[in-house]
Amino acid sequence: QSALTQPASVSGSPGQSITISCTGTSSDVGSYNLVSWYQQHPGKAPKLMIYEVSKRPSGVSNRFSGSKSGNTASLTISGLQAEDEADYYCCSYAGSSTFWVFGGGTKLTVL
Amino acid sequence: EVQLVESGGGLVQPGGSLRLSCAASGFTVSSNYMSWVRQAPGKGLEWVSVIYSGGSTYYADSVKGRFTISRDNSKNTLYLQMNSLRAEDTAVYYCAGADYFDYWGQGTLVTVSS
Numbered sequence: 001q002s003a004l005t006q007p008a009s010v011s012g013s014p015g016q017s018i019t020i021s022c023t024g025t026s027s028d029v030g031s032y033n034l035v036s037w038y039q040q041h042p043g044k045a046p047k048l049m050i051y052e053v054s055k056r057p058s059g060v061s062n063r064f065s066g067s068k069s070g071n072t073a074s075l076t077i078s079g080l081q082a083e084d085e086a087d088y089y090c091c092s093y094a095g096s097s098t099f100w101v102f103g104g105g106t107k108l109t110v111l
Numbered sequence: 112e113v114q115l116v117e118s119g120g121g122l123v124q125p126g127g128s129l130r131l132s133c134a135a136s137g138f139t140v141s142s143n144y145m146s147w148v149r150q151a152p153g154k155g156l157e158w159v160s161v162i163y164s165g166g167s168t169y170y171a172d173s174v175k176g177r178f179t180i181s182r183d184n185s186k187n188t189l190y191l192q193m194n195s196l197r198a199e200d201t202a203v204y205y206c207a208g209a210d211y212f213d214y215w216g217q218g219t220l221v222t223v224s225s
Contacts, residue, residue: 051213
């Protein structure tokens with residue numbers, strides 16, 4: 001069982017927007033603005049898409065955005081494209097004894 | 112361009128040992144946080160260990176006392192020594208660099224089975 005809870009799957013049509021939630025606790029997501037999101041295509045390594053809740057690394061499309069409220073973080077992808085179909089994982093810092101916890105992952109299907 | 116290349120994975124019997132390597136280019140291992148993250152077949156990501164630029168090391172409870180993270184600054188390479196391996200350690204092991212796992216290698220598969 002993963003420390004952070006994500007929906008197993010979400011779907012959307014091209015051009016639409018979707019949001020993936022990531023629910024933790026007051027010991028991780030709720031305590032630190034250190035939530036990151038990763039995109040993983042089948043057989044590939046994860047790719048950093050969002051860090052520190054809402055910051056985008058250089059080269060990541062501005063269609064990807066992040067936010068946080070309380071113990072829940074969210075990743076929103078607008079203007080869905082076929083290439084966005086992948087697994088998405090959230091991650092949060094959880095303090096100096098647990099360090100980093102991941103969500104179980106969400107499979108995004110572009111219909 | 113940053114490149115991280117893992118090696119050293121393979122099939123090992125329960126109770127055995129394995130050492131993984133992660134060779135970096137375009138990126139200085141000693142100046143950055145370096146982590147190992149694993150992914151069991153068909154499962155999600157799990158943080159395993161980190162070594163800070165200052166040399167401090169930390170581990171997930173699931174591997175504490177069995178795994179050791181280290182680096183060779185002269186070779187710009189990260190290592191993970193894995194002892195007392197169990198079936199549940201079977202996974203693809205990724206090295207990941209920088210504060211938020213900004214850079215990832217392609218992964219190396221470790222299979223623990225008799």
